[in-house]
Amino acid sequence: MVKLKKLVLVSLLLSFTATAMAPSRASLIILRSGPEKPYQKLIHAIGIVETECDTLSYNPQEKATGYFQIRPVRLEDFNKRTGSHYTMKDLFNYKISEKIFLYYARQVGPYDPEKIARRWNGSGRKTYYYWNRVKKYL
Secondary structure, three states: OHHHHHHHHHHHHHHHHHHHOOOOOOOOOOOOOOOOOOOHHHHHHHHHHHHOOOOOOEEOOOOEEOOOOEOHHHHHHHHHHHOOOOOHHHHHOHHHHHHHHHHHHHHHOOOOHHHHHHHHHOOOOHHHHHHHHHHOOO
């Protein structure tokens, strides 16, 4: 009986050490991941502040259109810089509006959301107020 207990104990120890040993070869496991989206939180925060994430929003006073409330002067500048031919009606399409937003955001880079948000809003002191509103949703 003692011999059997020793045999069981030895076999348990051997199986444990065999599984606890490092693999004989170095290995690396790469998990599939989606694309990096460094602007996503900022996009969402700006969407909340601008339109409560409404892609069909329109401000007749400023003629600002879509999710990001893009004004005609911004669209004209984008079209001129990129050779695009988007119209104000196109800005109701979220993907087109996002493309325009990202064009300007990437000029600043993903590491300064305050600068991106303030530049997106315009210039001057009111942009600090705008940034404080956006910051709440980040």
